[in-house]
Amino acid sequence: MRLASLRLPFVANSLSAKLLVLTILFVLLAEVLIYTPSIARFRLTYLEERLAAAHIAALSVEAAPDFMVTKALQVKLLSYAGAHVIDLIQPDARVYMLSRPMPPEVDDTFDLRASSNWSLIMDAFGALVQGRDRVIRVIDRSPKDHAQRVEVTMDERPMINAMLDFSRSILAVSVAISLIAAGLVFVTLNALLVRPMRRLTDGVVAFRRDPDGAPPMVPERRRDEIGVAGRELAAMQGTVRTALRQRERLAALGTAVAKINHDLRGILSTASLLSERLSESTDPEVRRVTPRLMASLDRAVELCGQTLSFTRDGALPLRLAPVDLRALVEEAGEQVLATLRPDGARVEAGWSNAVPAGLVLQADADQLSRALVNLGRNAVQAGAVGVRVAVERRGERLTLTITDNGPGLPPRARDHLFQPFAGSARAGGVGLGLAIAREVARAHGGDLRLLASTGEGSVFALDLPLSPVSATPGGAAGGEARLASAAT
Ligand SMILES: Nc1ncnc2c1ncn2[C@@H]1O[C@H](COP(=O)(O)OP(=O)(O)OP(=O)(O)O)[C@@H](O)[C@H]1O
Numbered sequence: 001m002r003l004a005s006l007r008l009p010f011v012a013n014s015l016s017a018k019l020l021v022l023t024i025l026f027v028l029l030a031e032v033l034i035y036t037p038s039i040a041r042f043r044l045t046y047l048e049e050r051l052a053a054a055h056i057a058a059l060s061v062e063a064a065p066d067f068m069v070t071k072a073l074q075v076k077l078l079s080y081a082g083a084h085v086i087d088l089i090q091p092d093a094r095v096y097m098l099s100r101p102m103p104p105e106v107d108d109t110f111d112l113r114a115s116s117n118w119s120l121i122m123d124a125f126g127a128l129v130q131g132r133d134r135v136i137r138v139i140d141r142s143p144k145d146h147a148q149r150v151e152v153t154m155d156e157r158p159m160i161n162a163m164l165d166f167s168r169s170i171l172a173v174s175v176a177i178s179l180i181a182a183g184l185v186f187v188t189l190n191a192l193l194v195r196p197m198r199r200l201t202d203g204v205v206a207f208r209r210d211p212d213g214a215p216p217m218v219p220e221r222r223r224d225e226i227g228v229a230g231r232e233l234a235a236m237q238g239t240v241r242t243a244l245r246q247r248e249r250l251a252a253l254g255t256a257v258a259k260i261n262h263d264l265r266g267i268l269s270t271a272s273l274l275s276e277r278l279s280e281s282t283d284p285e286v287r288r289v290t291p292r293l294m295a296s297l298d299r300a301v302e303l304c305g306q307t308l309s310f311t312r313d314g315a316l317p318l319r320l321a322p323v324d325l326r327a328l329v330e331e332a333g334e335q336v337l338a339t340l341r342p343d344g345a346r347v348e349a350g351w352s353n354a355v356p357a358g359l360v361l362q363a364d365a366d367q368l369s370r371a372l373v374n375l376g377r378n379a380v381q382a383g384a385v386g387v388r389v390a391v392e393r394r395g396e397r398l399t400l401t402i403t404d405n406g407p408g409l410p411p412r413a414r415d416h417l418f419q420p421f422a423g424s425a426r427a428g429g430v431g432l433g434l435a436i437a438r439e440v441a442r443a444h445g446g447d448l449r450l451l452a453s454t455g456e457g458s459v460f461a462l463d464l465p466l467s468p469v470s471a472t473p474g475g476a477a478g479g480e481a482r483l484a485s486a487a488t
């Protein structure tokens with residue numbers, strides 16, 4: 001990870017700032033959505049009030065003698081109603097009319113009987129944006145009596161002024177509401193989300209920089225996702241710390257084991273050489289135990305060799321060459337059948353080689369044979385009396401199956417399958433055989449799997465490519481189990 005990505009965000013980029021801006025924007029958007037229909041309704045109500053006032057003013061005509069109202073009274077009534085001309089059309093088509101002496105020309109007519117919500121909104125905004133002082137005629141059924149029709153000619157300017165006042169107060173309220181809402185949302189989210197997240201982030205960054213020195217994370221007592229994340233993170237830190245310490249210890253241990261093994265193997269080889277002389281002894285008892293002594297010494301040398309090569313640094317080096325698989329399996333079988341029982345006698349088992357002749361693959365013959373011998377030996381050591389090796393080819397890959405009729409893997413071996421030193425369930429076993437076999441498989445770009453393990457026997461599958469991609473692969477997968485590789 002690059003160092004830059006570890007840096008915590010600048011305030012303007014922080015979660016809190018983004019939340020604040022977004023909240024303000026959303027509240028303002030909500031206010032705009034509310035404003036649109038309310039300004040249209042405001043205009044409609046204004047006009048209806050005018051129409052109602054006009055209706056009442058026009059009724060004076062009915063009360064006047066001969067339906068004639070004096071000019072002076074007409075002007076007075078019209079100015080109270082805020083109109084230039086008022087027509088009140090009765091159901092029987094009689095018209096009561098009030099008019100100023102020289103009424104102005106009408107610029108626009110709005111028939112509210114034919115209006116829809118949409119046209120009301122459009123007319124309201126149209127009134128706000130047009131710049132002239134228009135004279136408008138408004139027609140509607142009378143709000144006082146729907147049977148009568150009222151037509152009012154009036155100036156639009158007072159209505160626009162009222163609408164602007166209304167808009168200004170709505171704007172002020174909107175801004176106040178959005179600020180209060182944004183503030184509340186901000187404070188709440190900050191306390192609930194942002195600050196805990198920041199603590200988590202700080203903890204992660206500190207741990208990443210210095211896994212040993214960083215103070216342990218104290219998870220918050222909450223049951224939501226942040227609480228879970230905090231607890232899991234704290235647990236994960238614990239696991240990682242333990243693993244790191246274990247790795248250090250194992251690395252040191254691996255180096256020590258490698259050194260001891262190296263010297264021990266030399267000593268044992270000498271002892272083995274010398275003990276060969278015992279077979280020439282004149283004492284029959286000495287001659288009798290000599291083979292067992294030599295077998296034990298050979299086993300010890302072999303063990304040292306195996307441990308040493310396992311704890312060696314780096315990836316398993318491969319010397320690839322064309323290998324005749326059938327011949328290789330045959331040879332491995334001979335070695336497996338030469339396995340000695342603890343009492344020095346040879347095991348008694350059958351080795352069946354079902355690999356067809358002529359199958360050639362690129363591999364390191366020694367390593368591959370080592371893997372096969374380990375698998376075969378495990379089987380006969382567990383008590384199998386028959387081991388069968390078969391092969392199946394799928395395109396450029398092979399799967400070797402090693403099937404035995406032994407008792408199956410004991411639970412301890414199954415629980416620690418392929419774990420070096422941990423999986424042995426056999427007296428005198430080191431627990432490296434399976435780990436080594438898998439490392440060999442992975443170094444070739446393949447793998448080793450346990451296919452079945454029952455009371456009737458076990459089946460291991462060794463996957464291999466016909467030719468490994470690179471000459472020295474296996475580093476990452478195969479090397480992870482190595483002890484000493486951790487020291488580098
Ligand atoms: N084919 C098998 N049948 C039954 N048990 C098996 C078989 N293969 C492995 N095991 C069990 O798995 C354990 C681990 O095997 P592994 O080869 O890793 O170690 P080991 O045989 O104990 O020691 P070594 O390092 O000498 O091989 C064995 O001890 C044995 O109990």
Ligand SMILES: [Mg+2]
Nearest residue numbers: 374378433434
């Ligand atoms: Mg073994």
